[in-house]
Amino acid sequence: xLQAQIFIDKDEVFGTQPLYEFIxxxxxxxxxxxxxxxxxxxGFGEHHQLKRPDSLFSFDEPPMLITFIDEDEKVTDTLTALxxxxxxxxxxxxxxxRFHM
Numbered sequence: 001x002l003q004a005q006i007f008i009d010k011d012e013v014f015g016t017q018p019l020y021e022f023i024x025x026x027x028x029x030x031x032x033x034x035x036x037x038x039x040x041x042x043g044f045g046e047h048h049q050l051k052r053p054d055s056l057f058s059f060d061e062p063p064m065l066i067t068f069i070d071e072d073e074k075v076t077d078t079l080t081a082l083x084x085x086x087x088x089x090x091x092x093x094x095x096x097x098r099f100h101m
Contacts (some may be wrong), residue, residue, distance in 0.1 A: 001100055002075040003067060003096045008089040009040060010062040019089075020064050023082065030078045035068035045090075069096055 006023060014022035020037050027035045040063035044050050051063060068075070079091060 001067045001069055001096050001098055003069045004070050004075050004079055005092045005094075006066040007045075007092075008064050008066070008088050010064045012088060014086060019086065020066060023066050023086070026082055026085070027066075027078065030074075030081065032068045033080055035066060035088060038065040038067070040064065072080050 008019055008023075010020065012019040012020070013079075024035060024037055036065035040051075042050060042052050045063075070078070074097065079093070
């Protein structure tokens with residue numbers, strides 16, 4: 001199994017909707033096993049500027065993380081299809097093991 005983590009800014013848009021909403025709906029249509037979106041409290045990217053969206057009077061874009069896990073082929077096929085529509089963001093893919101009790 002693979003886990004994909006997609007890092008974007010919360011305020012990015014795709015057409016008329018927030019990018020994170022578009023990605024979540026896209027993943028749902030791709031029938032991935034499950035996905036979760038997280039809003040970051042603080043973060044920085046390639047420009048090394050701390051973003052503190054919860055600070056008083058902050059205009060920083062909050063970082064967002066969307067993560068999903070599925071079978072290897074499903075994750076790679078989904079990300080290939082997503083990249084044809086969206087070219088922003090940073091994606092990390094890692095192997096994961098399913099823990100059965």
